Amino acid sequence: MLEGFCVKCKDKKPVADAVEVVMKNGRKAVKGRCPTCSGGMFKILGGKSPPVGAESMVEAVEVVAGAGAVVGEAGISPSAEVAGMGADGGPVVG
Secondary structure, eight states, X not given: OOEEEETTTTXXXXXXXXXXXXXXXXXXXXEEEOTTTOOEEEEEEEEEOOOTTHHHHHHHHHHHHHHTOOOSGGGOOHHHHHHTBOTTSSBXXX
């Protein structure tokens, strides 16, 4: 059972009716009630939860990076663009 601090009782007690929530900053927390006074209890847990849709974004990046396909405008690969060369070996114009 998860233990939290009740502000009304000023004591650590097990959290009744515990529900896990995700705060705005992405941290996990538990909300519940004090078993003695029925006051609200809140406990912040360690670690962040991944943002919604993050798994699909990571998979898409891995697919594009692993395919070896030409990426960018006008058929310029990212490494060639950094070096100032186009896909055909000539200078980048534009």
